[in-house]
Amino acid sequence: MKKNLFYIILFGAVAVAIIIYLAIPEESEKQTISVPVRQGTFRISVTTTGELEAKESREIYGPSGLREFRIWQVKINDMVPDGTVVDSGQWVATLDQSEIINNKKDLETELEKLNSQYTKTRLDTSMTMRQAREELVNLKYALEEQKIKLEQSKFEPPATIRQIKIDLEKAERNLHQARRNYKLKQEKAEADMAEVEASLNQQQRRYESLKKVLDDFKVTAPEAGMVVYKRNWRGEKQGIGSTINTGWDNVVAELPDLTNMISKTYVNEVDISKVKKGQKVEIGIDAFPDKSYTGIVESVANIGQQKSNSNAKVFEVIIDLNEQDTILRPAMTTKNEIITDVIENVTYVPIEALHHTDSLSYVVTTDKIRKEVELGKSNENEIIVEKGLAKDEEVYLVPPEGYESFRLQTLKKQ
DSSP states (O other), rough: OOOHHHHHHHHHHHHHHHHHHSSSOOOOOOEEEEEEOOOEEEEEEEEEEEEEEESEEEEEEEEEEOOGGTTOOOOOOOOOOOOOOTTOEEEEEEEHEEEEEHHHHHHHHHHHHHHHHHEEEEEHHHHHHHHHHHHHHHHHHHHHHHHHHHTTTTSOHHHHHHHHHHHHHHHHHHHHHHHHHHHHHHHHHHHHHHHHHHHHHHHHHHHHHHHHHTTTTEEEOOHHHHHHHHBBBTTTTTOOOOOHHHHHEEEEEEOOOTTEEEEEEEOOOOOTOOOOOOEEEEEEEETTEEEEEEEEEEOOOOEEEETTTSOOOEEEEEEEEEEOOOTTOOTEEEEEEEEEEEEEEEEEGGGGGEEEEEOOOOEEETEEEEEEOOEEEEEESSEEESOOTTTTTTEEEEEOGGGGGSEEEOOOOO
């Protein structure tokens, strides 16, 4: 019984398979696609992707004079969001003050030492000069005493008078020497005080300069505008947590002039020979597909550079936008079609319509003829046909099966 049931199910499955097979129609004949040969203006272009930038920007700088305190890098602790519109004098960013605060403490300690040294030197010189003045007074009195003794020695023996005269000469020499020493001590005291005072004044000026620099760690806008984060050499935005180099690039952010925009793009080394300064450009903005603008090639780099994550070499091209628009912002992605050549009144077909053999190129017309063609310049999608076609003909993009056997019509050789 089970065996009969198995055969019944098997038979039914085979029958269903046969029915499905018979119900499927035979594969339709291969579809063909044809297009008319076009005649008119032929445009050749190079299409690239670029990025909007302001042609001119006002830079917002960090504190100047940091190199005096051997501070070469400063971190951005806080900052307004990229694209914020600010007024003149409005806060933009706050920089890390930890390193300069340490310098300030060191300077304050040094100033305390110098103030103490200044006071000590002033007291020491005062005491030294007081002692020197007292010594001069005493020597003057000693000289006066010797003069009196000499006057009273008229009736003394000659030897006594001679001794008194010698003592008087000694007193005169001592006073003269003391006066010279006093002058030298005075000059030395003035020099010592001047040296200590100069060191103190120098550190005080340094301290005042540091306080002024410290105030600049709160960065403000020099004028009204839109704050745009600066990009480093890798193209990365410098926002919160980034560091600025105080030695050669002390820029925190930029205020771009949005009334004059450019598109910076890069052209592959294969196409760069076609691009020239002054060529017209049609520009689209990815963020606003319904908007279109025009531009002019402003500059073409003479030296290429390595494209990131690729072995290809590219050349920088700057495009000036002709129009102004308040919706345009830096860093927006652009599609740039650089018009490299315009040829009037020519015949052209899609590149897909071409077929090739070892010795010639041809197209397949709708009247089932393979026509040899002489080709001219091409763009991304189409190619000029110099000889072999007329504008009222049609050619296949996808020719019918067996087109290889169609009659081949070659060009007459001149």
